Every structure is written in structure tokens, then in C-alpha cells.
Amino acid sequence: MDFGESLKMAAKTLTANKLRSSLTMLGMIIGNASVIAMIGIGQGAQRLASEQFESLGPNVLFVSPGGNQARQRTNNIPRTLVWDDAKAISEQVPSAAGVSAQKNASFPVVYGSRNSTSLIVGATPEFLTVRSFDVEKGRFISEIDLKRNQRVVTLGADLANRFFGDKNPIGEEIRIRNVSFKIVGVLQAKGSFLGSNQDDAAYIPLTTMSSTLTGRSPYGLDLSFISISAKDEASIPAAEFQITNLLRRRHKIVTDDDFTVQTQKDILQIVGTITSGLTAMLAAIAAVSLLVGGIGIMNIMLVSVTERTSEIGLRKAIGASGNDILMQFMIEAVILSAAGGLIGTIVGVGGVVLVAAFTPLEAIVAPAAIILAVGVSGSIGLGFGVIPARQAAKLDPIVALRSA
Incomplete structure (x- = not known):
């Protein structure tokens, strides 16, 4: 057959x-x-x-407090990374095109009868360019805001929409942790990053964040992390090496690092x-x-x-x-x-x-x-x-x- x-x-x-x-x-x-x-x-x-990692900004490196071993041993991340470190990186690392210092916390935000517990970001003006954010209305944090500890805030797109809808929020006031802040701008929608909504956030001057909401560490104005944009993709390895050496000298480290430097490629991997x-x-x-x-x-x-x-x-x-x-x-x-x-x-x-x-x-x-x-x-x-x-x-x- x-x-x-x-x-x-x-x-x-x-x-x-x-x-x-x-x-x-x-x-x-x-x-x-x-x-x-x-x-x-x-x-x-x-x-x-x-x-989502590409949306963080081109050729970005991140410096966060606590070395890899310290993060594995405990959930208490040391507060040793400070604003002076970010300034030193900006001044002394030739491969860095921009440096943004940032401190994050979650606090209640209230407008009238509406309230939300949202991410509060203490930021510097460089945040926009380093992290590739754009302003939709008004303006972002300025150098004058930092120097004068101004109580001003720029809202993320979703937070602004939740509180104000189609109404223009510029000039209105909201309360963050029972402290009044004047709205000076709204950012364009950015989207979520690894499950965290970047548009459900409020951005205030870093100095105001420290003096009014969170306080300082014994080492100075501590940060959640520092974002650094390298001049180009080829400069990323050099920037990582230079940043590591600079921070080891500044922190007088002879053994394990008390900070972690990661590139987009490292995190994505x-x-x-x-x-x-x-x-x-x-x-x-x-x-x-x-x-x-x-x-x-x-x-x-x-x-x-x-x-x-x-x-x-x-x-x-x-x-x-x-x-x-x-x-x-x-x-x-x-x-x-x-x-x-x-x-x-x-x-x-x-x-x-x-x-x-x-x-x-x-x-x-x-x-x-x-x-x-x-x-x-x-x-x-x-x-x-x-x-x-x-x-x-x-x-x-x-x-x-x-x-x-």
C-alpha cells in the first residue's frame, strides 16, 4: 500500500x-x-x-546611593549621595553633557476636595534635558527657584488632569504634605516606566524639597539618584569610569563603594x-x-x-x-x-x-x-x-x- x-x-x-x-x-x-x-x-x-529605558533620555547613566553589596544586605539605603556630588560630576567629568540631581518621596497632594498620594520629585533645571521631558504649559523649575527655596511646582500630565481636567492650572495652589505650592507649569505626557507612572508626579525645587518636606542627611542635601547624560554613546564607558573614580575620591572609599553607577544598557540587560x-x-x-x-x-x-x-x-x-x-x-x-x-x-x-x-x-x-x-x-x-x-x-x- x-x-x-x-x-x-x-x-x-x-x-x-x-x-x-x-x-x-x-x-x-x-x-x-x-x-x-x-x-x-x-x-x-x-x-x-x-x-521605556530609551525614553529615559539618550546615553543616560544613573548614580544611586548604596553599593551592590549594601543593597543586598539591607533595605536601608545609605544617604551618602549628595547634591555636592552632582555638582562635582558636572564640573569635573568631561564626558558628561548634563547632570541632574533628584530626590524622590511619596506624599499626599491636595487641591480643594481632591487628594492623591503621588510621587514628589525634588529636581533641578537640568532634569528636562537630561531625562528628555518637555513642558506643555508654563515653565519648569528655574535656578532662581533653587536659590530662593521657592514653593513652586510643575505637575505631571496625569496629576494635572486629575485635579484640574480641562481647566488651566497655572497660578493655582496645591498642598503637598500640608505645605502650599504655586503651580507654574505642566509637563507633557511621558508614560509609565516599569509600572511607575511618570506623569502622576509633582516636581518642586530640590532645595525646597530638602528644607520643607524631607530634611537633610548628615552629609548634606542627600539625593535619590543622579542622572548624567554622556556626550555620545561612545563616551558612556569613559563617563562611567570617571564618575566612579571621582566619587570614590570624594567619599574617601578604600573598600566597597557606597554608591552604584549604572548605564541604560546595564539596567536593560x-x-x-x-x-x-x-x-x-x-x-x-x-x-x-x-x-x-x-x-x-x-x-x-x-x-x-x-x-x-x-x-x-x-x-x-x-x-x-x-x-x-x-x-x-x-x-x-x-x-x-x-x-x-x-x-x-x-x-x-x-x-x-x-x-x-x-x-x-x-x-x-x-x-x-x-x-x-x-x-x-x-x-x-x-x-x-x-x-x-x-x-x-x-x-x-x-x-x-x-x-x-
Whole structure:
């Protein structure tokens, strides 16, 4: 019997038992859909993280208080990074094009009967250029505001919209931690960064933040971090080296650093490693359903061999060889697994598209993931189909006919 005849018979047998065939394919459908969806969502998360880091500003480095070992040992980050460090970097690091000092805290913000607990950022004028923010209305923090400890505030787009809607907020006053601040500007929408909404924030002069809301550390006006924009991408390694040496001299460090210097690439690499690991783990968990689907195919094929004993005996009696019977059942197993794989692929791609439609994630369907999932499902069907196929091929025709 040629391959075409075996294929026709296999298709006819499977279509004669539509419900059984559909239920058998269900494991493969779920497995393929899960694997493709998990890989697509993971790659979308990596792409989103990359875009968000690029939105922080071009060629940006971040200096934060506390060395890596100190951060691992305790949650109490030392307050040793101060505004004087930022000034020194601006003056003494030739690779730095701009330096922005920043102190973050979360405080209640009140306007009339409306209130919100939002991020309060003590900033300097350089924040706009270093972090690539733009002003939509009014202005940002100025040098005069810093020198005079002015109680002025520039609102993020979402915070301004929540309090004022379509009304122009310039000149209005809000209360931050029960202290009045005059609104002088509104920033353009920037979007979220790793789950934190950058537009739900209020920006006040760094000096006002320290003197009015948070106080100082024993070392001076302490910072949450310093953002530095390098002159160009090629200058980033030099800037990182120069900043590290400068701060080690200023802090009189002879052992472990009490600060951490990271580039966008460093942080993105860490995030990429985490998301890649999570994607691989989720895909591996989803792939278990492929194994379950393969076991289901084997079980159904074994039942099919038992039910079709008389058919096998009759075909052998009229001249079908063991290889013909083997091919018949192998083709049926492969059709079940391949059909389940194709349907699962369609479902998985549809799932990725739906996730992209309702979340910030981009729809990414990797051809390699589709090929891998369909190939694995076909291989699993072939592998698990061997046992029942060989069992059918080994049946003695006389015994098979007698047992019918």
C-alpha cells in the first residue's frame, strides 16, 4: 500500500470519529497556544522595557546611593549621595553633557476636595534635558527657584488632569504634605516606566524639597539618584569610569563603594535577563501540556488498536504487511498532533494579538516559536504514536480475526 492510500484511510478513520479526534487534539491545541502566547508576551515585555529605558533620555547613566553589596544586605539605603556630588560630576567629568540631581518621596497632594498620594520629585533645571521631558504649559523649575527655596511646582500630565481636567492650572495652589505650592507649569505626557507612572508626579525645587518636606542627611542635601547624560554613546564607558573614580575620591572609599553607577544598557540587560528567564519558565510550564497531549494521543491510539482488531486482522489476511499497518497508525497519530499544532498556533497568535490590543505590550509573534511549537507537537505525536502503531503491526491476523 502506498503512502497516499494510507493517508486517505487515516483521514477517513479520524473523520469518522470526530468527537474523539477533537478531544485528542485538545491537549496539543492548548500546548501550542500556550507556548506561542507565552513566548510572544515575553518578547513583547522585553521590547516594552527597552522602549521605556530609551525614553529615559539618550546615553543616560544613573548614580544611586548604596553599593551592590549594601543593597543586598539591607533595605536601608545609605544617604551618602549628595547634591555636592552632582555638582562635582558636572564640573569635573568631561564626558558628561548634563547632570541632574533628584530626590524622590511619596506624599499626599491636595487641591480643594481632591487628594492623591503621588510621587514628589525634588529636581533641578537640568532634569528636562537630561531625562528628555518637555513642558506643555508654563515653565519648569528655574535656578532662581533653587536659590530662593521657592514653593513652586510643575505637575505631571496625569496629576494635572486629575485635579484640574480641562481647566488651566497655572497660578493655582496645591498642598503637598500640608505645605502650599504655586503651580507654574505642566509637563507633557511621558508614560509609565516599569509600572511607575511618570506623569502622576509633582516636581518642586530640590532645595525646597530638602528644607520643607524631607530634611537633610548628615552629609548634606542627600539625593535619590543622579542622572548624567554622556556626550555620545561612545563616551558612556569613559563617563562611567570617571564618575566612579571621582566619587570614590570624594567619599574617601578604600573598600566597597557606597554608591552604584549604572548605564541604560546595564539596567536593560538585567531586566532582559529577568524577562527572558520568566518567559522560558512560563514556556516550559506551557510545554507540559504538549506532553500531556502526546500521552492522550497514545491512549486514544491504543484504544483504537483494541477496537479495530478485526479490521487489522482482515487487512493482514488479504495481504497488508506489518509495515502497512504501522504506517497507517503512525499517519493517524501525526495528523492528530499536526492538526492540533496548527489550530493551537492560530489560537496562540490570536491570544498575543488580543493581549497587545488591551495592554501596552506590542504583538510579537516569533516565527521561530511557531516552527518550534508545531515541530515539537508533530514530533511528540510521532513519538507517542510508535507504541500503539507497533502493537497494531505485530498482531497475528488469525488471532485478530478470532478475537473479533
